[in-house]
Amino acid sequence: MRTRKRLIDWIWPRGPLWLRVLRLLFVVLLLPYALILLYWLPFVHPVSTLMVSDLALFRGYDRRWVDLEKIAPVLVKSVMMSEDGQFCSHYGVDLVQLKGVIDDALNGEETRGASTIPMQTVKNLYLFNGRSFIRKGFELPLAFATDFVWSKARIMEVYLNIAEWGPGIYGIEAAAQTYFKVPASKLSASQAALLAAALPNPYVRVPNRPSRGMRAIAGIIARRAAASGEYVRCVYP
Template identity: 60%
Template sequence: MTRVLVRNKRGRGYLVGPGRSPVGRLIRYAVLAGVVLIMLPLVLLSLYRIPFVHPVSTLMVKDLVTFSGYDRRWVPIEQISPVLINSVMMSEDARFCFHSGVDWDALNSVVSDAIDGEQTRGASTITMQTAKNLFLWTSRSFIRKGLEVPLAMLTDLILPKQRIMEIYLNIAEWGPGIYGVEAAAQHHFNTSAAKLSPRQAAYLAVTLPNPIVRNPAKPGRGMQTLARLNERRARGAGAYIGCVK
């Protein structure tokens, strides 16, 4: 075992093992922190398999810590209108049932566009967004995106598709302090998630990319166009939504 010579204030030196030296302690703490960061999502995702466990997002935790407060009313997926599920899937991730957490074709296209200096489009799957909402921060960066990928794959490995969708719809942000589809339906349309109409579901779905700016209860002309398109796609979803039925 390598020892390090350390001198005290009087100039006297003594040998210490790497675990007791400042550098050794720093390395040990860094390794310990890395193990915790790796194990925490694994433990939490295993816990989130349990139906009566209702996860919260990092944004919800921030609102609690800053005393901002929020509105979230958990509902099981069986009490969410199927048309809302269809609409969200067609808007956010039409290949949700067919990938393992990451849509590699879409992600590769985004990377290629970024390398070529072209404007990039979103490639986050519903699973990636769920992992981000559960474990990461919201500001965009390549570091966050890099962490999303393994977390999404781990999420898809541990949680069934239906449970991923249920968690996503209950932690997604639909306006300042409005989390989850039940709170969103009540706040914007004065109805329950189970009774959303196809058009209301479409408005909520196209709100998700920018819930701070877009208001499903007061859609502009562009948002109305997106909602009509989404409604048609949701109506013909067919096999695309088979994994959450």
């Protein structure tokens, strides 16, 4: 009881309101970095903020955790080549792509996406959807920290188990079972490419009912995955 009271006093101390708010803000900002250390443990299966939101709104969701070794390598390669081709060579943030986005913004041009898989992972775990420089300000140091602490294989494993593949469908096992009636370990190259193509817009792109445009994108992804070679060496040496 005394320990609990001491913890409450530390988080919400007596004194001026501004000091209480400052202390609480510090705890909130520090929490994701503590969770990075917790989620490094292989037996911990993290959930995303969207999954928590679905539970809070009594919507529920389908997520079946699966270890990286039980995911078809062609799916991992397809997602990597579709979402973050330099995954093995950067340190959480692709600085070349990020510089291009900043230059476009400063020139008043429409910016393109520059999110790496580590950035998408920390966004899904700790932050919120939507494009804003405020979110990016939190996202970048978290991505660097995650890439420093976790192995590339762990980052990919967590990402593939929290990524959203449709309303209430989270993780590759639930997606594979929902759309193709097979486990993630048995996905074919074409199925893997379609699932990877759906990731940027899972509410519009449906893997088992692809449009002509989606099929074309999946074809490009399949060819890149087949020729990935050195690009995936950090996961498949």
